[in-house]
Amino acid sequence: MTEKIRIIVNEDKCYLCGGCAGVCPSLAIKVSSSKWEFFQDKCISCRICVTACPVGALEAEVVEGKT
Amino acid sequence: MKYDVVVVGAGIAGPIVARNVAKEGHSVLLIDKKPAIGAPKQCAEGINIGVFEKHNIPYDKRFINREIYGARLYSPSGYTLEMRYSRVSGVILERKVFDKMLAFYAARAGADVLPRTEATDVIREDGKIIGIKAKKEGEPIEIRADILVAADGVESTIARKAGINTYAPPHEFDSAYEYEMLIEGFDPDLIHLWFGNNVAPRGYVWVFPKDEDRANVGVGINSDNPMTAKYYLDKWLKENNIPFKKILEVNVGVIPVGGFLKELVKNNVLVVGDAARQVNPMHGGGMAEAMEAGAIASKWIVEALKEENFELLKNYTTEWWEKDGKRLERVLRVRKVVEHLTDEDLDVFIQTLSGIDAEKIAGGRYSEVIKTLLKHPKVLMSPRRIALLKELL
Numbered sequence: 240m241t242e243k244i245r246i247i248v249n250e251d252k253c254y255l256c257g258g259c260a261g262v263c264p265s266l267a268i269k270v271s272s273s274k275w276e277f278f279q280d281k282c283i284s285c286r287i288c289v290t291a292c293p294v295g296a297l298e299a300e301v302v303e304g305k306t
Numbered sequence: 307m308k309y310d311v312v313v314v315g316a317g318i319a320g321p322i323v324a325r326n327v328a329k330e331g332h333s334v335l336l337i338d339k340k341p342a343i344g345a346p347k348q349c350a351e352g353i354n355i356g357v358f359e360k361h362n363i364p365y366d367k368r369f370i371n372r373e374i375y376g377a378r379l380y381s382p383s384g385y386t387l388e389m390r391y392s393r394v395s396g397v398i399l400e401r402k403v404f405d406k407m408l409a410f411y412a413a414r415a416g417a418d419v420l421p422r423t424e425a426t427d428v429i430r431e432d433g434k435i436i437g438i439k440a441k442k443e444g445e446p447i448e449i450r451a452d453i454l455v456a457a458d459g460v461e462s463t464i465a466r467k468a469g470i471n472t473y474a475p476p477h478e479f480d481s482a483y484e485y486e487m488l489i490e491g492f493d494p495d496l497i498h499l500w501f502g503n504n505v506a507p508r509g510y511v512w513v514f515p516k517d518e519d520r521a522n523v524g525v526g527i528n529s530d531n532p533m534t535a536k537y538y539l540d541k542w543l544k545e546n547n548i549p550f551k552k553i554l555e556v557n558v559g560v561i562p563v564g565g566f567l568k569e570l571v572k573n574n575v576l577v578v579g580d581a582a583r584q585v586n587p588m589h590g591g592g593m594a595e596a597m598e599a600g601a602i603a604s605k606w607i608v609e610a611l612k613e614e615n616f617e618l619l620k621n622y623t624t625e626w627w628e629k630d631g632k633r634l635e636r637v638l639r640v641r642k643v644v645e646h647l648t649d650e651d652l653d654v655f656i657q658t659l660s661g662i663d664a665e666k667i668a669g670g671r672y673s674e675v676i677k678t679l680l681k682h683p684k685v686l687m688s689p690r691r692i693a694l695l696k697e698l699l
């Protein structure tokens with residue numbers, strides 16, 4: 240089974256810079272001026288957002304198909 | 307609400323478009339999701355002096371922190387290359403004021419401006435985009451417009467929802483982290499850049515002075531790096547014994563540095579600035595590029611509205627590629643070569659370049675610079691270095 244992940248934000252670390260939304264290939268993250276949002280149905284589990292965040296505010300939690 | 311043009315994003319590109327189009331008598335709405343346009347900033351605030359005259363922006367001391375006379379580059383082993391001019395070559399802005407003033411100039415030219423208004427989607431009717439959905443202070447609103455300009459920065463959500471594929475792989479972005487902080491011991495008339503694979507993989511550490519003892523101190527690294535930009539900046543400050551307990555701001559962001567959109571227009575939608583990845587891939591500066599793209603886009607919007615012929619919008623793509631795209635593609639080639647330099651290469655090149663006329667380097671006469679580098683014994687002894695440099699010729 241292919242792995243499925245959930246992206247979790249550490250709100251205390253996040254600067255709402257929008258970078259993760261910008262690098263996400265599938266618009267699975269939305270960053271407004273006051274909140275960070277994740278849309279599970281759109282996520283393709285690539286983890287690009289986790290690596291790109293300049294401060295390490297994102298984590299991936301495996302929800303299905305642990306490898 | 308119905309306008310001729312709706313512009314999403316009041317960073318740099320958006321207000322230039324809004325101002326230029328409104329000035330010609332068309333109805334324009336400029337929106338931004340931020341409650342205060344310009345804040346928080348995500349920028350080191352350095353810009354070339356030429357943009358003020360070129361884009362008809364007042365040289366207003368309210369948004370100019372400091373005038374800069376050149377740059378000093380540092381190699382991994384501490385060789386330096388200084389380019390110092392007798393006249394001002396650039397400025398360090400106060401972007402929180404600058405962005406707001408650009409929006410003010412747009413408003414003064416006749417545009418409506420709404421902060422805290424976030425575009426959430428486009429509205430389509432019979433397959434055509436006829437406006438946007440937005441949230442204004444939390445309330446859903448619909449804004450109809452003949453032309454939509456996506457100036458929504460690196461997120462480019464609206465550009466993407468409008469069907470323009472702005473996506474690029476993570477290697478084509480830089481992650482950046484910066485402190486505005488008290489810092490001493492650096493010539494405040496110059497910008498300072500440190501290179502090295504352990505200092506800033508693919509990028510550099512910068513000190514952009516805003517005062518004698520205050521500067522934007524930041525780092526940009528490849529976005530697909532396993533370590534964060536914050537890790538590299540804190541490490542650099544520690545290794546250089548620079549105290550970082552007097553920090554006035556933290557700025558974070560991602561910069562598109564890997565190439566440019568082929569199609570900048572789709573029907574009645576135009577994409578400008580970071581959203582179109584119109585950034586100098588070498589140094590990651592995108593303000594001048596956003597202004598240039600905004601100026602070209604607005605010229606063709608005005609033409610299209612005047613002639614009532616939206617086909618003319620496509621000329622924005624053609625003209626941008628002709629004027630800026632080709633030049634930036636060449637810069638991208640240089641960046642890709644620089645990316646493969648070892649720390650020893652960086653030492654050799656910076657050491658050699660310090661003997662070269664600064665005007666040649668700053669003036670972009672790269673072929674002359676490369677030819678000089680090719681004559682250096684440490685370059686001549688290395689077929690790999692010769693090959694890398696020849697790629698640039």
Ligand SMILES: Cc1cc2nc3c(=O)[nH]c(=O)nc-3n(C[C@H](O)[C@H](O)[C@H](O)COP(=O)(O)OP(=O)(O)OC[C@H]3O[C@@H](n4cnc5c(N)ncnc54)[C@H](O)[C@@H]3O)c2cc1C
Pocket residue numbers: 314315316317318319320337338339340344348349350351352353423424425426457458459460461462463464482483484524557558559560561578579580581585590591592593594596
């Ligand atoms: C750390 C860092 C340092 C930098 N240093 C420099 C530098 O020294 N010099 C330089 O020239 N460039 C620098 N840059 C790059 C520069 O900041 C950008 O290239 C420039 O701001 C691009 O302008 P823009 O108008 O395209 O986008 P932005 O300035 O990013 O503006 C986009 C605007 O759109 C708004 N927006 C986004 N989505 C929506 C939505 N859905 N609805 C409403 N509003 C929305 C945002 O709030 C934002 O205000 C730096 C970037 C970073 C991250």
Ligand code: SF4
Pocket residue numbers: 248252253254255256257258259260270275291292293294295296297558
């Ligand atoms: S990239 Fe990091 S800091 Fe920026 S919005 Fe995403 S989680 Fe927050």
Ligand code: SF4
Pocket residue numbers: 246262263264265266267268281282283284285286287288289
């Ligand atoms: S893991 Fe990939 S698809 Fe999922 S939110 Fe992150 S970048 Fe987007």
